[in-house]
Amino acid sequence: MTAPLRLVLAEDGELLRAGIVALLEGYDDVDVVAVATDYDELMAAVDRAEADVVLTDIRMPPTLTDEGIRAAGHIRETHPELGVVVLTQYADAEYALDLVAAGSQGRGYLLKERVAKADELVAVLREVAAGGSVIDESVVGGLVSAGSRRPDSALSRLTPRELDVLTHVARGMSNQAIAATLSVTDRAVEKHINSIFAKLDLPADSPLHRRVAAALVYLNDVGTAEPPAGSMPGTARW
Template sequence: MRVVVAEDGDLIRAGLLALLEGFEDVEVVGVAADLPGLLAAVEAHAPDVVLTDVRMPPGHGDEGIRAARTLRRSHPDLGVLVLTQYADAQYALDLVDDGSDGRGYLLKERVGDAAQLVESLRTVAAGGSVVDETVVEMLVSAGRKRPGSPLSRLTPRELEVLGLVAGGLSNQAIAEQLVVTDRAVEKHVSSVLTKLELPQDTQTHRRVAAALVYLSEIGAPSRAATPGPRR
């Protein structure tokens, strides 16, 4: 697995490199400290996956997220794992706004578990999705503790619909696959969003948030059940 690492902090970058060197199947082929350097490293080294910080030069804003969007267009099969100290649900939503396949969002505190980090890289490189459990909790929290899994609130049909949503299908595509009406799918999606008690935001972001919940608890949907990647 060929990896490009983008991190502007010298100590953190050195720590990541030392950690990844401990895995025989991982090869760091490029290193960058800013957004232009990251994009250049991808062009020069053709990695399987990028491990990047969210905030780095030149603006120390959302460079890692913007890099993921750019790479979605220029290198659609390239995985991007964002590693950050910010438990920011909006960053996670923005990361997967154009599709959750091959995208991951983890907090830097997970670096203490080298095996988890590398497994997350493998998952994202293979086209799967990884979302930090802390961020998922932020997305589904309604100001109170929830007993059990939030998915347990859903009916079998709602869970099936949510799985297809997480796979990137539109309501029309879901209706065609389940042989039901578009209106029936709309009702199921609306019920799912209500039962998961997602933050009141745009319909698009609530839909992505629901997909994040599913991906965190169930894992990436089967590719056989979805059409081609949304690219």
């Protein structure tokens, strides 16, 4: 039998915190081993509990600004094997970039609306705990058009076809899936992606996974924004 996923939950909102705990109680393979309501409590819980993954709000006491992002950075240094999924109310570009600044492995960034979909949330927690990277699709794919319209955008270096390919990369699609969607060969997609990496100045030894970094160029150009109406629901995985 697979060992339960050991989770530390950090959320200062009483109702949401109780709701997440109640949802996860329905899964025998998930064990909430500690609950925190602020940054200091989260750090203490991480040091105390032998957890696999942290699920944390992005904003908690004492400052209600970026505690979740700062916690993820500290955990990267002190418990590098521990995955962290950050919950946010809006598709905040700067925070998404900060979260993966030291590497995208074992990091997730989700809109709070995903919490209601318990199966999806548990799948994300497991993937991040295993070292994967999951970023809410609304954070990347939904901001593509706004980013491409900026005259000083790095995206202006791309051809229309390359921008189309990068849109699908931002949604977490594989080369094969992109090829099928665009009715081109896998080799053609690979050539487009290599050209995208070169034009966006993403070197082979980049500390970020280059597919994640390429997708997040959108966010770097767009800045902070709420998820646009009609954006595709789901998560992007790399």
